[in-house]
Amino acid sequence: MTPVEELLARRRIEDTLIAYCNSLDRMDLEAIGQLFTTDCTVSYGPHPDLQTEGRDALVASLARLWRWRRTAHHLCNVTVRFDGPSGAASESRVHAWHEAQDGAEAVLFGTYRDTLVRQGDNWLIHTRQMEMNGSSGGFRVPVPPAFRHPPPDGWTPPTGLDD
Amino acid sequence: MTPVEELLARRRIEDTLIAYCNSLDRMDLEAIGQLFTTDCTVSYGPHPDLQTEGRDALVASLARLWRWRRTAHHLCNVTVRFDGPSGAASESRVHAWHEAQDGAEAVLFGTYRDTLVRQGDNWLIHTRQMEMNGSSGGFRVPVPPAFRHPPPDGWTPPTGLDD
Amino acid sequence: MTPVEELLARRRIEDTLIAYCNSLDRMDLEAIGQLFTTDCTVSYGPHPDLQTEGRDALVASLARLWRWRRTAHHLCNVTVRFDGPSGAASESRVHAWHEAQDGAEAVLFGTYRDTLVRQGDNWLIHTRQMEMNGSSGGFRVPVPPAFRHPPPDGWTPPTGLDD
Numbered sequence: 001m002t003p004v005e006e007l008l009a010r011r012r013i014e015d016t017l018i019a020y021c022n023s024l025d026r027m028d029l030e031a032i033g034q035l036f037t038t039d040c041t042v043s044y045g046p047h048p049d050l051q052t053e054g055r056d057a058l059v060a061s062l063a064r065l066w067r068w069r070r071t072a073h074h075l076c077n078v079t080v081r082f083d084g085p086s087g088a089a090s091e092s093r094v095h096a097w098h099e100a101q102d103g104a105e106a107v108l109f110g111t112y113r114d115t116l117v118r119q120g121d122n123w124l125i126h127t128r129q130m131e132m133n134g135s136s137g138g139f140r141v142p143v144p145p146a147f148r149h150p151p152p153d154g155w156t157p158p159t160g161l162d163d
Numbered sequence: 164m165t166p167v168e169e170l171l172a173r174r175r176i177e178d179t180l181i182a183y184c185n186s187l188d189r190m191d192l193e194a195i196g197q198l199f200t201t202d203c204t205v206s207y208g209p210h211p212d213l214q215t216e217g218r219d220a221l222v223a224s225l226a227r228l229w230r231w232r233r234t235a236h237h238l239c240n241v242t243v244r245f246d247g248p249s250g251a252a253s254e255s256r257v258h259a260w261h262e263a264q265d266g267a268e269a270v271l272f273g274t275y276r277d278t279l280v281r282q283g284d285n286w287l288i289h290t291r292q293m294e295m296n297g298s299s300g301g302f303r304v305p306v307p308p309a310f311r312h313p314p315p316d317g318w319t320p321p322t323g324l325d326d
Numbered sequence: 327m328t329p330v331e332e333l334l335a336r337r338r339i340e341d342t343l344i345a346y347c348n349s350l351d352r353m354d355l356e357a358i359g360q361l362f363t364t365d366c367t368v369s370y371g372p373h374p375d376l377q378t379e380g381r382d383a384l385v386a387s388l389a390r391l392w393r394w395r396r397t398a399h400h401l402c403n404v405t406v407r408f409d410g411p412s413g414a415a416s417e418s419r420v421h422a423w424h425e426a427q428d429g430a431e432a433v434l435f436g437t438y439r440d441t442l443v444r445q446g447d448n449w450l451i452h453t454r455q456m457e458m459n460g461s462s463g464g465f466r467v468p469v470p471p472a473f474r475h476p477p478p479d480g481w482t483p484p485t486g487l488d489d
Contacts, residue, residue: 003334008166010337011173018240022254025296027312049321067320070311072272072297074239074256076400077344091348093400095258095421097272097297105299106325109398109423133351134398134423136431140325148396149353157393158375162432162466171329174336181403185417188459190475212484230483233474235435235460237402237419258421260435260460268462269488303488 001085009088010080013116013123017092020125021073024065033059037117037124044130045143068106072097086118098139106139108132111146164248172251173243176279176286180255183288184236187228196222199288200280207293208306231269235260249281261302269302271295274309327411335414336406339442339449343418346451347399350391359385363443363450370456371469394432398423412444424465432465434458437472 001009016035023031033055036042042058044050052058065071077093096108111131116123131146164172179198186194196218199205205221207213215221228234240256259271274294279286294309327335342361349357359381362368368384370376378384391397403419422434437457442449457472 003330004166004170007170007330007333007337011170015242018242021240022242022256026310027314029312047324049324063314063318064321064324066314066318067325070297072256072258074237074258074272074400076239076402077347079341079344079348093348093398095398095400097299099297099299109400134396134425136423138325147352149355151353151389151392155389155392158390161373161375161390162393162464167329167333170333174333178405181405184403185405185419189473190477192475210487212487226477226481227484227487229477229481230488233460233471235419235421237400237421237435239402260462262460262462301488 001082005085006082009082009085009118009123012121013080013088013090014078016116016123016125017075017078017090017112017114021075021094024062024073025071027065029059029062032062035125036128037119037126040124040126040128042125042128045141047142050141050143067101068098069101069103070099088116088123090114090116093133100138105137107136108139108141108143109134109136110143164245168248169245172245172248172281172286175284176243176251176253177241179279179286179288180238180241180253180275180277184238184257187225187236188234190228192222192225195225199291200282203287203289203291205288205291208304210305213304213306230264231261232264232266233262251279251286253277253279256296263301268300270299271302271304271306272297272299273306327408331411332408335408335411335444335449338447339406339414339416340404342442342449342451343401343404343416343438343440347401347420350388350399351397353391355385355388358388361451362454363445363452366450366452366454368451368454371467373468376467376469393427394424395427395429396425414442414449416440416442419459426464431463433462434465434467434469435460435462436469 020035036055038055042052052061074095080090082088092112094110098106113129114125115127117126132143133146199218201218205215215224237258243253245251255275257273261269276292277288278290280289295306296309346361362381364381368378378387400421406416408414418438420436424432439455440451441453443452458469459472
């Protein structure tokens with residue numbers, strides 16, 4: 001790929017990731033389906049309800065988001081690594097805010113690990129795995145934790161910074 | 164537009180949207196004015212105080228942000244659709260954090276729906292309409308809700324995901 | 327720089343800023359070190375523990391993040407100004423969420439003011455200064471406040487918007 005082709009492809013990939021977030025907040029499930037390959041494999045965690053094979057199963061599964069009254073999915077920290085002109089791996093972060101029917105809030109700071117394939121001018125998500133960097137409020141969906149290096153043996157926290 | 168022209172224009176448009184957020188947190192109202200056309204139409208909601216015609220009225224109106232002690236406007240999910248070489252429509256999302264004088268917090272998860280026009284190398288906001296995807300804390304400004312598809316008749320929430 | 331060179335360089339700079347956030351959440355301190363020049367000057371605030379000279383001192387200093395149980399650093403609002411083909415100044419914003427060992431949360435809405443230099447294909451951070459636009463929960467690290475214009479004399483807040 002030329003530099004311009006790579007910049008364009010990266011732009012298109014980010015457009016796909018953004019469309020997922022915006023369509024989810026709008027609960028436009030049909031639009032979400034068009035962002036994935038028909039044979040996509042998606043896992044938001046080990047719970048059976050969080051794993052799907054294929055576009056139709058994914059779309060049906062995401063209806064679960066209607067249990068929230070409102071949501072806001074804000075995407076950032078997008079990185080892309082190309083694997084030839086028609087394949088890519090992407091990692092991105094999402095600040096996912098959810099409001100339950102009773103007004104209680106639940107926040108997920110998550111990571112999407114995706115592979116994407118080019119279909120014409122568009123890039124579709126072929127596999128997606130979600131991880132959790134943090135959570136807040138009433139968020140209890142069992143999304144698996146992202147890896148974090150532990151401190152070395154004998155490390156002691158500094159004092160005085162948080163007083 | 165060539166692919167490179169489109170990438171550059173998109174970059175410039177995002178720079179304008181970012182400058183709005185940064186200048187608002189800095190309360191540099193003069194700088195904000197320069198991001199809009201002189202005849203801009205801006206609506207943050209149906210309340211008369213939230214609607215302005217023209218750059219000068221917008222700048223005067225945004226002085227209302229001084230009622231907060233601090234703010235942080237973080238932009239993401241930017242999408243752009245070009246309408247010829249000098250016009251574009253953009254949709255973006257903002258995580259707008261506000262702190263009142265007494266320390267109370269108010270958060271808005273909002274959508275900006277903009278049209279922009281090119282003036283030389285810069286893209287200026289010609290129309291802006293804000294919508295609200297979510298809110299938290301003491302945020303009570305009457306920004307209109309973003310559209311969200313309702314669940315189909317008879318839909319029942321899944322169980323066991325949030326326990 | 328040609329437009330394409332500038333777009334590519336901007337992309338690489340943003341990749342560096344993102345890698346910092348992602349590596350910090352993963353506590354991969356070695357990876358963080360590779361994003362800075364060996365002679366980097368970094369200041370998160372006037373406290374002696376928040377200032378370092380050189381890559382090694384920075385890496386050693388950032389071990390302090392292990393006092394948190396989890397963190398999420400979400401980057402946005404990136405702006406870049408080039409200073410020739412191998413130098414740039416960048417400003418970006420971070421939503422930095424921290425969870426203490428006891429589950430208490432601390433949030434920083436911060437600004438990174440960086441200068442970067444090109445080394446081969448990569449852009450490394452040469453100087454970094456952090457400022458604070460807002461904070462929430464138990465965040466008490468003495469990051470210096472970002473500048474915000476005060477209201478003009480005699481300004482009075484509007485009424486009725488927050489009721």
